[in-house]
Amino acid sequence: MTQKLTRPGTSRGAEPGPGTGAPDPKRRGDRVFRGFAMGAGILILVILALVAAFLLIQGSPALFADPAKLISQGYGEFLPWVLPYAFGTVWAAILALVLAVPVAVGIALFISHYSPRRLAQPLGYVIDLLAAVPSVVFGLWGSLVLAPAARPLYEWLSANLGFIPLFSGTVSGTGRTIFTAAIVLATMVLPIITSMCREVFLQAPRLHEEAALALGATRWEMVKMAVFPFARPGIIAAVMLGLGRALGETMAVTMVLSGTRNITFELLTSENPNTIAATVAQNFPEAFGLKTSQLIAAGLVLFLITLVVNMIARWIVSRRAEFSGAN
């Protein structure tokens, strides 16, 4: 293969002779590819900048409007209006991660270190398939099947563990609570976290693992000593990727969650804090004028939240990488 590629190149390269200054054709492919790669890199920055500019320009009428005008023509004063939704967005995503991360790490560990090879591969495929299910399908499942099915559990939790603030309040009669939304979101972020953790676990140095086992460590001790320290930045990166997905998820939350505009930590009631993405999706079709601007400005807030979360993730990963012993 390499020979076939290089031979015409060298023969043609010899023809012009030295000193003509013609570029070395061998390098042409290199330069073209470099151009492509750089173009792609620039393109993504341009897209990001354009999206940010769009949000700023279209949202600015609401951001800089007189509060009285927002109350009469919009949804109300901007900050008090958007704050509960921002809280709901972060709260739902955190709940989803609390549910998803232990399971995802468990699955990844099972695939990489415990299961027989014959089982590991199909299981990996199935997990990846889960990522291909459209969010609207998750939404339908959540609202039609999961919510009614989970209602008895919620009633039990409220009756027996109601003294814990999380489970207090009147239980929703439909099961369309933030707990249900978190379960649906957890299902959606599970494949992302699992497949990334699996890759990281598989790269744990064989020698470390064997050394641990040779010193008489059990399998769990080996994982604890050799795999986790090595994989920690990878796990954090995977979690943050999942968090990004959970923060921005719209359709499933819109369909599953009974969202209102309030801040509460109660998990089982009818009055749950709605997320920004779901609020925008619900209200945009009927919005006009200042209301449209206000919803777009809410989108800007979501954009900033996601950006901040990702920056924190980068910072953690880079800080941890130095002394994780990965090298």
Place this chain on the structure above:
Amino acid sequence: MRIKTIATAALVTATALAFAGCASNETPAAGGTTAAGASKTLTGTGSSAQKAAQEKWVAAFQTKNSSVTVNYNPDGSGAGRSAFIAGAANFAGSDRPFKDEEMGAGKFAGCAADSSALNLPVYISPIAVIFNVDGVTDLTFDTDTIAGIFSGKITKWNDAAIAKTNPKVTLPDAAITAVHRGDDSGTTNNFTDTLNKTSPTVWTQAAADTFPAAFGGEAANGTSGVVQAVTGGKNTIGYADASAAGKLGKASILVNGKPLQPTADAASAILDNSKTIAGRAANDLAYSLERTSEGVYPAVLVSYAIVCQTYKDAALGTLVKDYVTYIASADGQQAAATAAGSAPLSSALQAKVKTAIDSVK
């Protein structure tokens, strides 16, 4: 190397195609009649409550008038009104008429300088109070009780207020989950208006598209979302277009001691018992709904077609006139009743709307 290049090229092409796809989605700018040829275009924007009916009307009208294209964008009443003011829509669909201060000659870009707008009621739909309670098939409420339930003041099904109007029903000792619309909607506006007009002491908030957050309760997205939440839940109650209620129980509302179901007749009677807003032009049929009349089901959504008294473009005026005449005719109203489950206008009102449309130029 080669494969990578091809992959990159494919990626670039795919991206380009994706962008091209976006562009082709954009709707053509709303305009009036096209001067070229015999084909004419009529653009309406507004109420999503009218969507199913408008689709039926557009299809029937275009079948009869093959040279005419009618576009109705169900972007919402507010969007419809602002598009009509800006002249981007030739007529608007709206769940409320223009207010006094919004009316006036010269305020509408598509109308002649000396012309104001006409609000014509064309779509009436009863809003049902739907419920899903184990073992209960029929319920009767007075409006105070309904307001109490949806404002979170009545929280148990066996509350004395509910038991009083339902002596024969065994009510469970269970919490009520009251489901409302989470998105802005004309249904919410008319439902809250009903409660505010009939039980002002319990329902202290004014009518609004957004359900008052202070009253709490469960939120669901869209009519179908509410119906589905009530159906899938237990001991639930909600409000939705009567046509969308499906197999759910529909509560009767007590009006002057008589229980009324959300039927077409009881709903359309509301306009025959209401007066048009005082001080408007004779042909402006903007009603101030009288929700407490004898024999009238109070929770009714009345949606309007808003047109110019005189259009800048006379040909366009004729076109609007033809279309709205069909909508308000017995045929058109029957078609909407079949397609959307609306309540047809009474024949007296059909005649009134006809007179009003005939004055459009």
